[in-house]
Amino acid sequence: MEGQNMTKVVLLACGSFNPITNMHLRMFELARDHLEDTGQYRVVRGIISPVGDGYKKKGLIEACHRVEMARLATENSDWISVDSWESLQPEWVETAKVVRHHYEELISTEENKDDVDTAKYAKKQRIDENYFESSAHSKRRDGPRLMLLCGADVLESFEIPNMWKQEDIVEIVGRYGLVCITRSGNDPHKLIHQSDLLWNYRKTIEVVQEWVTNDISATHLRRALRRGQSVRYLVPDRVLHYIQEQDFYSAESEKKNADVVLAPLQRYTAASSS
Ligand SMILES: Nc1ncnc2c1ncn2[C@@H]1O[C@H](COP(=O)(O)OP(=O)(O)OP(=O)(O)O)[C@@H](O)[C@H]1O
C-alpha cells in the first residue's frame, strides 16, 4: 500500500524568528513538497523553535513574544507548530542539543505507541555515529527521522570561523540530516562542493531549489517597521496585529545587544582568554 514503506519525517527549524515571516512558513511547505516528491518520505510534522534570549543577536526581542508570533502564524496550519522548549532555557542552547532534545521527544512518543521496530531503529541511530553516513539511502525506510530545516545562509554560516563546532555540524548533518532551502545570494551546491566536511555528508543534505525566489527577511521587516512602512502580506495578519498592538521593532529595540558578542562566538572568546 502506498505510503507504508515511506520514512516519516519531522522537520525542525531553528532561528531567531524576529519576527516570523511568511517565508519561514513557506520553507516548510517547500521542504515537504521536495521530500515527498522523492517518493521516499512522508513529512508528518513541522516544528518551529525560536532561539532563547541568551543568543544575544542584535535587535532580538524577548523570546516569549517571538514564540507568541510564531504561534499566531501557525494557528491555521494542520502540521506546523511552535515549540518553546529552546526559548525557555536560561542560556543559549547549541542547535545540536536542540535537535537531540526533539529527537528524544519524537522517539519517546513513538515508543509510547509501542512501535518496537521504531525503538530498535532509534537505538541504532543513537549508537551508530556513522549510521546515516554509511547507509544514508538504504535504511531510511525503517523509522521516523528528524531533519533540521534551514535556509542556505545557515549552511553558509557553517563555514564562518568559530561559529559552529565541527562535531556539531557532523552530528546535525551526518546523523540527522539537513534540508536546505536556497536563498538569493547563497549557493548551497557550490558550498557543499567546496567544503571537504560538507562533501562527506552530501547525501544527507537535501537542497531544495526555490524557483520563485523570495527575499523576505526578518531584517527587512524590522527595517520597514522602524520606518513606519507597511509589512502587510509579508507576515500573517495576526502577527502584524500583534506587532502593532505591542509596538515592536523601533530604532530603540534594534539597539538591543548591539554591543554584545553573539553567544556562539562567546564560546571562542571564553576559550581563547582562558
Ligand atoms: N527568504 C528566505 N529564504 C530561505 N530561507 C529563509 C528565508 N528567510 C529565513 N530563512 C531561514 O529561516 C530560518 C530562521 O531564520 P531567521 O529567523 O534568522 O530569519 P531571517 O529572516 O534570516 O532573520 P534575520 O534577517 O534577522 O537574520 C533560517 O534557517 C533562515 O535561513
Ligand SMILES: O=C(O)c1ccc[n+]([C@@H]2O[C@H](COP(=O)([O-])O)[C@@H](O)[C@H]2O)c1
Ligand atoms: O549550535 C551552534 O553552534 C550555532 C551557531 C550559530 C547559530 N546557531 C543557530 O542557528 C540559528 C541562526 O539563527 P539566525 O537568526 O542568527 O539566522 C539559531 O537558531 C542559532 O541558535 C547555532
